[in-house]
Amino acid sequence: MKVIVKCFSQVRYHLGKDELVFHLEEGVTTSDLEEKVREQAGDLLEGVSLRVAVNQKYTPEAVELKDGDEVALIPPVQGG
Amino acid sequence: MIKTEIVSGKIEPFPSEDSHHNDGAELVFNGRVRSTENGETIRGLFYEHYEGMAEEELQSLAAGTAEKFPISDIFCRHRIGEIPVGESAIHVSIWSEHRAEGLEAMAWFISELKKRVPIWKWAVLENGTKIPSECRHELPTEK
Numbered sequence: 001m002k003v004i005v006k007c008f009s010q011v012r013y014h015l016g017k018d019e020l021v022f023h024l025e026e027g028v029t030t031s032d033l034e035e036k037v038r039e040q041a042g043d044l045l046e047g048v049s050l051r052v053a054v055n056q057k058y059t060p061e062a063v064e065l066k067d068g069d070e071v072a073l074i075p076p077v078q079g080g
Numbered sequence: 081m082i083k084t085e086i087v088s089g090k091i092e093p094f095p096s097e098d099s100h101h102n103d104g105a106e107l108v109f110n111g112r113v114r115s116t117e118n119g120e121t122i123r124g125l126f127y128e129h130y131e132g133m134a135e136e137e138l139q140s141l142a143a144g145t146a147e148k149f150p151i152s153d154i155f156c157r158h159r160i161g162e163i164p165v166g167e168s169a170i171h172v173s174i175w176s177e178h179r180a181e182g183l184e185a186m187a188w189f190i191s192e193l194k195k196r197v198p199i200w201k202w203a204v205l206e207n208g209t210k211i212p213s214e215c216r217h218e219l220p221t222e223k
Contacts, residue, residue, distance in 0.1 A: 006130065008128060008130060008198065008200055009128070009200035009202075009212045010212045013211065013212050053130075053133060053198070056130070056132050056133035056136065057133075058196075072130055072133070072198070074130070074198055075200065075212075077194065077195065077196065077197060077198050077199055077200060078194070078199065078200045078201045078213060079127070079129075079134075079158060079169075079170070079193050079194060079197045079199030079200075079201075080111050080158075080169065080170050080190055080193050080194050080199075
């Protein structure tokens with residue numbers, strides 16, 4: 001299944017990309033995906049807390065991903 | 081009434097009107113860009129947002145504020161893109177019958193916005209380099 005990860009702020013800066021595309025096996029969760037993204041960043045996202053949104057909604061608990069999901073790993077927000 | 085917007089140009093303030101006859105308090109907050117970020121001189125801030133989700137969260141937050149506090153109206157405009165030093169990044173206007181609930185609502189709204197609305201700021205250095213605000217002291221100045 002195909003999942004898109006949208007990158008913002010520190011995630012975008014460290015990975016150098018606006019979005020990442022993952023081809024994953026069934027059963028992969030948001031938590032697994034976060035781990036994969038952190039691996040890609042080496043130690044650059046160490047200490048950066050990330051919240052997860054799936055299809056533009058925060059998901060406080062890890063959830064199983066589905067084909068076509070849009071995931072955002074959200075660093076601390078800074079509006080205002 | 082609740083009205084929220086994310087805009088890309090200079091913020092036009094909500095009008096200050098004389099027609100709110102039941103509201104004794106009109107509170108206005110403008111969050112402006114300072115000339116320094118983490119101790120460094122900047123030419124401005126660049127705000128990015130998660131399009132779609134940021135608008136939804138902002139509207140939901142304003143609606144939640146109007147439910148939590150006895151206020152009549154809450155209006156908010158947040159600007160994105162590059163904002164020069166001195167200009168407003170956010171403009172909020174709240175109307176309430178008495179000042180106490182309006183002041184409380186304003187403080188809560190701004191504080192919650194900084195926790196949940198997916199908007200981020202990048203420092204724009206004098207040479208035009210943009211870096212995420214939180215990373216200022218961890219990264220090289222050129223990238």
